[in-house]
Amino acid sequence: MYDFKRKDSNIDQLNRYMLTKTLSMFEWANLPETIPSKEIERLLQISGYAFVTKADDGKLYAFNGGLGGVPDVYGNHTEIVISNPALKFNKTCNLKTDGVLISNDDLKIGLIPLFTKHNFMLVENDINMLLHGYSTRMQTLISASDDKTKDSAENYIKKVVDGEISIIAENALFDGVKIQSVHSSQGSSVTQLTEYHQYIKASMLNEIGLSANFNMKRERLTTSEVEQGDDSLFPFVYNMMQNRISAVKEINEMFETSIDVDFGSVWNLKNRKLVDGIINTVNEPLDEPLDEPLDEPLDEPLDEPLNEPLTDPATTTPNEVLTDEPLPVVTNSDNDSASDIEQTQAKTIDELMELLNDENLTDADIQAIDDLIAEIEDKKDD
Numbered sequence: 001m002y003d004f005k006r007k008d009s010n011i012d013q014l015n016r017y018m019l020t021k022t023l024s025m026f027e028w029a030n031l032p033e034t035i036p037s038k039e040i041e042r043l044l045q046i047s048g049y050a051f052v053t054k055a056d057d058g059k060l061y062a063f064n065g066g067l068g069g070v071p072d073v074y075g076n077h078t079e080i081v082i083s084n085p086a087l088k089f090n091k092t093c094n095l096k097t098d099g100v101l102i103s104n105d106d107l108k109i110g111l112i113p114l115f116t117k118h119n120f121m122l123v124e125n126d127i128n129m130l131l132h133g134y135s136t137r138m139q140t141l142i143s144a145s146d147d148k149t150k151d152s153a154e155n156y157i158k159k160v161v162d163g164e165i166s167i168i169a170e171n172a173l174f175d176g177v178k179i180q181s182v183h184s185s186q187g188s189s190v191t192q193l194t195e196y197h198q199y200i201k202a203s204m205l206n207e208i209g210l211s212a213n214f215n216m217k218r219e220r221l222t223t224s225e226v227e228q229g230d231d232s233l234f235p236f237v238y239n240m241m242q243n244r245i246s247a248v249k250e251i252n253e254m255f256e257t258s259i260d261v262d263f264g265s266v267w268n269l270k271n272r273k274l275v276d277g278i279i280n281t282v283n284e285p286l287d288e289p290l291d292e293p294l295d296e297p298l299d300e301p302l303d304e305p306l307n308e309p310l311t312d313p314a315t316t317t318p319n320e321v322l323t324d325e326p327l328p329v330v331t332n333s334d335n336d337s338a339s340d341i342e343q344t345q346a347k348t349i350d351e352l353m354e355l356l357n358d359e360n361l362t363d364a365d366i367q368a369i370d371d372l373i374a375e376i377e378d379k380k381d382d
Contacts, residue, residue, distance in 0.1 A: 004127050007120075014119035015112060019045060022111060022208055025237075026244060027264035030257065034059045044102060044244075048110035051080050052251055053099030055089045060255060062102075069095075100254060102247035105239050111208070118204035122197065129193045209237035209267055237267065242275040345376050352376075 004010070022045055028037040035052070040062045043050035050062040061084075069079025080101070083090050095101050104110050142157075144150040202212035211233060244261045251259055263270050352369050355361070361369075 004123075004130050007123050010123045010126075011116060011119045014122065015115045018115045018119070018204070019111070024265040025208070025263070025267050026241070027262055027268075029260040029262075031259055032060045032257070035062050040102070044104040045111045048104050048108035050102045051082065051093065051095070051099050052102060052247075052255075053082075053093055054255070055084075055087050057087070060257075061087070061089075063089075065093075100247055100250045102251075103243045105236070105243060114204065114207055118200055121200045125193060125197050125200065129190065129197070132190055132193060206233055207236060209233045209270065234270065237270065238275045241270075241272065245272075245275065345379065349373055349376055 002010075019042070023038055023041045026037075026041060028040065031037055031040070040050055043062055043064050047064050049064075049067075051065060052060060052062050055061050063080075063082045063084060065080040065082040067077035067080050069077055072078055078095055079092055080095060081092050093099055142153050144153055205212040241261075241263065248259050248261050251257055262268070262272055352373050355369055356366065
């Protein structure tokens with residue numbers, strides 16, 4: 001059973017629920033078998049960093065440890081102390097020469113502080129909503145001066161719950177019982193508590209790049225109001241992506257691997273090109289080829305006249321009629337008899353009549369076929 005009074009346990013549970021969602025934020029490719037993608041993301045998001053190096057067995061692993069050493073010129077750590085009982089690996093490694101330090105973000109904070117803050121407020125608000133629900137059950141408070149009056153009041157409540165039509169009470173009930181209302185107009189309504197709960201949860205989701213509306217406006221929202229918070233979704237997630245890209249590049253160069261990383265799950269809609277370290281030309285569309293003129297239509301061939309007919313005679317289907325090229329008309333020949341000419345003309349007319357049944361013909365095509373039929377009919381009469 002959920003115990004709302006165990007705050008620390010409930011916060012830890014909510015943190016774990018959030019981690020099960022964010023562990024799929026990034027997808028890793030070509031990782032060594034000794035470094036599962038789930039484990040490296042768990043180290044990064046919980047501890048804020050992970051150190052990739054070779055253990056005594058010569059295989060790559062991602063470790064957690066204590067950062068220390070003599071600070072560099074900017075005050076950053078230079079060493080990490082690793083103690084792994086499973087591999088019996090205990091060593092103080094140099095962060096520059098012995099491996100690669102992967103940071104979850106620029107300050108190695110991780111996601112746990114963010115989750116803990118918001119989940120703490122969610123747990124507190126859960127308690128507020130539970131107490132509000134309990135208070136609504138108590139419409140009135142009944143006080144009794146002695147045991148006899150108390151028994152009379154309990155008997156009265158029992159008969160009300162049982163559905164008695166009429167209740168006869170003793171004088172002690174009316175003389176000794178005092179009833180007081182527990183409701184006041186100053187208490188928080190369930191609507192306010194629900195809105196506050198929605199606001200906290202939406203703020204946490206927005207921090208990790210998931211769009212969630214927390215607008216308290218009780219009317220319809222315009223498009224600009226819905227989209228005004230989109231810019232706040234990207235900075236932290238892009239910072240996490242940039243740190244992973246930089247670390248993957250160093251790992252591949254140091255250990256001759258081919259590891260790659262990209263957004264995963266619902267986060268894969270975000271564009272990795274914006275954080276891959278390649279600076280694009282100002283005002284240049286990301287998806288437009290660099291060597292193509294900007295003012296030239298993309299879908300039009302460069303050497304094709306603008307006024308050229310779209311229909312290509314070479315690819316025209318047999319049932320398609322071309323108005324620019326008339327159908328051949330049978331003429332008299334010295335070797336053809338009159339009957340052969342008439343049969344050929346009749347066959348041509350039949351073929352033209354069949355073409356008229358095509359629903360795809362334009363008015364111009366129909367008119368051209370009618371003219372050809374009339375021309376052939378005139379020649380037959382001659």
